[in-house]
Amino acid sequence: MSDLIYKTPSDLAELVSCLAAADATTYVLGGGTDFIIRMRDRGITEGTLIDITGIPGLDGIQLDGAWLRIGANATYAEIAESALVQATVPCLAEMARQIGSPQIRNMARLPGNIANASPAGDSIATLMALDASLGILNGRGASATRKVDGLVTGIGKTTLQRDEVITEVLIPRPGPHHRSAYGKIGMGARSQVVIANISMTMALDLPPGGTIRNPRIVVGSAAPTAYHATDAEALLDGRVPDPRLAGELAEVMRAQVEASIKGIALFQHKMNDVQGLALDLCAGLFGF
Amino acid sequence: MLLAFGVNGIARSLEIDPETRLIDVLRDHLDLTGTKEGCGEGECGACTVLMDGVAVNACLVLAMQARGRQIVTIEGLAVAGKLDPLQQAFIDEGAIQCGYCSPGMLMSAKALLLKNPHPSEPEIRSAISGNLCRCTGYTKIVQAVQSVARQGGYQS
Numbered sequence: 468m469s470d471l472i473y474k475t476p477s478d479l480a481e482l483v484s485c486l487a488a489a490d491a492t493t494y495v496l497g498g499g500t501d502f503i504i505r506m507r508d509r510g511i512t513e514g515t516l517i518d519i520t521g522i523p524g525l526d527g528i529q530l531d532g533a534w535l536r537i538g539a540n541a542t543y544a545e546i547a548e549s550a551l552v553q554a555t556v557p558c559l560a561e562m563a564r565q566i567g568s569p570q571i572r573n574m575a576r577l578p579g580n581i582a583n584a585s586p587a588g589d590s591i592a593t594l595m596a597l598d599a600s601l602g603i604l605n606g607r608g609a610s611a612t613r614k615v616d617g618l619v620t621g622i623g624k625t626t627l628q629r630d631e632v633i634t635e636v637l638i639p640r641p642g643p644h645h646r647s648a649y650g651k652i653g654m655g656a657r658s659q660v661v662i663a664n665i666s667m668t669m670a671l672d673l674p675p676g677g678t679i680r681n682p683r684i685v686v687g688s689a690a691p692t693a694y695h696a697t698d699a700e701a702l703l704d705g706r707v708p709d710p711r712l713a714g715e716l717a718e719v720m721r722a723q724v725e726a727s728i729k730g731i732a733l734f735q736h737k738m739n740d741v742q743g744l745a746l747d748l749c750a751g752l753f754g755f
Numbered sequence: 756m757l758l759a760f761g762v763n764g765i766a767r768s769l770e771i772d773p774e775t776r777l778i779d780v781l782r783d784h785l786d787l788t789g790t791k792e793g794c795g796e797g798e799c800g801a802c803t804v805l806m807d808g809v810a811v812n813a814c815l816v817l818a819m820q821a822r823g824r825q826i827v828t829i830e831g832l833a834v835a836g837k838l839d840p841l842q843q844a845f846i847d848e849g850a851i852q853c854g855y856c857s858p859g860m861l862m863s864a865k866a867l868l869l870k871n872p873h874p875s876e877p878e879i880r881s882a883i884s885g886n887l888c889r890c891t892g893y894t895k896i897v898q899a900v901q902s903v904a905r906q907g908g909y910q911s
Contacts, residue, residue, distance in 0.1 A: 469772035469773055469774055471772070471773040471774050472773065473756060473773035473817075473819050475819075475822075496817070496820075499815065499816065499817055499820060500797060500812075500815045503776065503814075503815050503816075503817060504796055504797075504815070506774060507795070511774075512774065516773060516817075518819065518820065520820070544809070567797070567885070568797065568800065568812075568884055568885025569810055569863065569866075569881070569882055569884065569885050570797065570800060570803055570810045570811050570812045570815075570863070570885045571797055571812065571815070571885065573806075573809045573810060573811050574811055574812075574815065574816065
């Protein structure tokens with residue numbers, strides 16, 4: 468007989484009452500693709516699973532005045548195929564298209580990837596580049612929003628509390644001149660091992676004939692947590708794109724990654740990888 | 756706890772522990788051993804089944820997550836003793852060697868054709884990218900899927 472309890476709240480009120488009793492053995496279940504492996508690796512045999520996938524209103528992808536709202540239950544497959552996501556934040560569609568395998572994309576969702584805070588959590592870096600926030604609900608029934616930037620504090624560590632659940636991902640509504648791109652080097656459906664992985668997301672505003680504004684460049688899988696390539700952001704800010712820019716950016720990105728891998732020989736290749744990604748992303752964003 | 760769901764068109768209802776995975780219910784409770792377990796981590800795709808028409812790894816889905824849903828396994832592909840066109844094509848094209856990946860490969864191909872009856876070669880390769888085959892080199896598998904897509908008139 469198992470000591471696990473499986474709860475299936477059917478609305479937010481029921482979810483809140485489940486969360487009110489949350490402790491160290493409470494697990495919120497979305498797609499479950501990370502949890503089931505963890506459950507088996509660590510021999511989790513007691514506690515409470517809260518399956519939130521049956522709660523109406525937590526699915527869907529919508530654009531309102533302020534936000535692109537992605538419900539907690541939207542799968543990566545839905546995000547990748549969403550015409551709205553493709554049109555407004557193409558880097559997120561591309562990230563979702565490349566994560567895991569088709570089977571995993573049909574189950575997995577953004578909140579689990581964020582809450583598990585894997586160093587190879589592809590979505591965290593992309594959401595940081597988009598200045599995304601999270602809608603969070605706690606066991607007292609209080610809602611809050613918190614930025615993804617700063618949420619992940621270490622490998623597997625976040626500022627999320629035991630009784631908190633991510634109900635939606637909120638991306639500031641992009642302006643008319645917003646552009647973004649995502650690239651990843653690496654393969655493997657689960658990509659638990661970060662050896663062969665690195666990702667780069669670029670988001671910025673560029674009015675026709677104008678200068679680059681609000682550049683946000685985030686590197687994933689090259690350090691315990693995703694980080695802003697601040698030197699690269701400074702290079703782009705206020706710049707008129709020209710053909711020299713891609714090469715300059717590639718050099719700056721190389722230096723940023725060199726600093727973040729801290730001399731680990733196994734990760735040396737990531738310096739070359741990020742140079743290639745920088746060139747690819749510039750070609751996609753600027754056409755040269 | 757009680758799990759009620761559909762498997763290959765038959766309504767099933769059984770008592771399970773919450774940590775039981777979908778693959779365990781299929782293989783151990785329902786004796787549907789055509790679904791294979793390879794890596795148990797979502798890397799190899801041998802356990803692929805359809806859940807409400809889309810491909811999922813049965814090793815990465817808790818059985819309770821399938822409550823109220825319709826599952827199709829490799830045993831559910833043939834209808835009235837007649838192989839699914841995909842199964843026949845895998846035989847005709849020699850897309851099977853050791854056979855361990857074949858059930859999962861067929862289910863991923865089935866999911867693709869249900870959604871997109873006339874896929875391009877890159878679309879086929881993308882659809883089976885979560886299924887590892889260590890024998891065939893994939894070429895004959897892709898050819899088998901293409902032959903079904905070319906035949907047209909692919910039904911469910």
